[in-house]
Amino acid sequence: MITVNLEPDGAVIELHRTRSVIAALNKLKLRSTMAIVVRDGELLTADRSLKPGDTIMVRKVTSAG
């Protein structure tokens, strides 16, 4: 299971059977250039793998203008 801290919404989401950043973004209905993804302070590209127990921060980048 992967734990996602979604910003700026402040929601915490649990994702099952999710093995990559792109899979996590797909489940969150986000394209890879619509959010930055961070694990342990490191930015991740969409092709990076995730492992069970990982906690990632997904910060949507769209501002209201």
Added chain:
Amino acid sequence: MKCTRCKKLACVSLPSHHSGFCKDCYPLFFTRQVETAIRREKMFTHDERILVALSGGKDSLALMLELKLQGYDVTGLHIDLGIPNSSDKARAKVETFCDSHELELQVLEMEKQGLPIPDIKKHINRPVCAVCGKIKRHHFNRIAREGGFDALATGHNLDDEVARLFANTLRWDTAYLSDQGPNLPAAEGFVRKVKPLFRLSEFETANYAFLKGIEIHSDPCPYASGASFTHHKELWGELEFRSPGQKFQFYHGFLKRGKQAFAAMERESGVELFPCEECGSPTSAGLCSVCRIKETVRESKAKDEASQG
């Protein structure tokens, strides 16, 4: 994915540039894009004083830091809108950021101007975001003019510009289409306005802000739900995913081939501007729109007080 520049593990992938960058090389990419924007659009020089509008979001803070790192003479301006549980947080982020990077900051409080945004929401029968934007632009320009700054820089990025161009095109708003661009020269009481981040997407700015450790104010404005601007950005996000580089092509093509036609139309039908009788800002009416809003709020509040008393 490997860094295009040094072949280490990439942390940012940029499909529109067919590139990826590691944490050390990415800020260089960002710097080059800002340098190119300033140079090609002749925005300002190192001898000029730049006022940077700071909202507390990623774009304005990233812009301020990058311009300082490039050696420009920058001063920040934050407008405290007076919105409960929101404006104080944004202001704190801006003040902390400027303190930690030893950046000069001016703060304008709308409460002290007699026009906090909650009063606009209560007393003005128009979309609050439109009025708030108008008021901010008015004060940014006024303070830049009165402070003798050579240019006003804002953190508008490629997504902001594309969403605005798209909205203006949907309405065929020739007045707005005639002067949209990354460098609006000074004229008739208006200071020069520049957008040094116009070549960079929100995603690119967000990565830069994160890698530079910038603490941003990311809470949405409590008054801004459902703005059409956000929907347009979502539409364009999908288009960009299917055809990387489309946003830049749309905007760049407009600047090169579309804007002149609208500017020519506007020269024929444009209105003449005069100083506002109250504040001196340029306007086509006797009183500028912000002074008229102020007057309406004052009258509405007085009416409320009279009915209560």
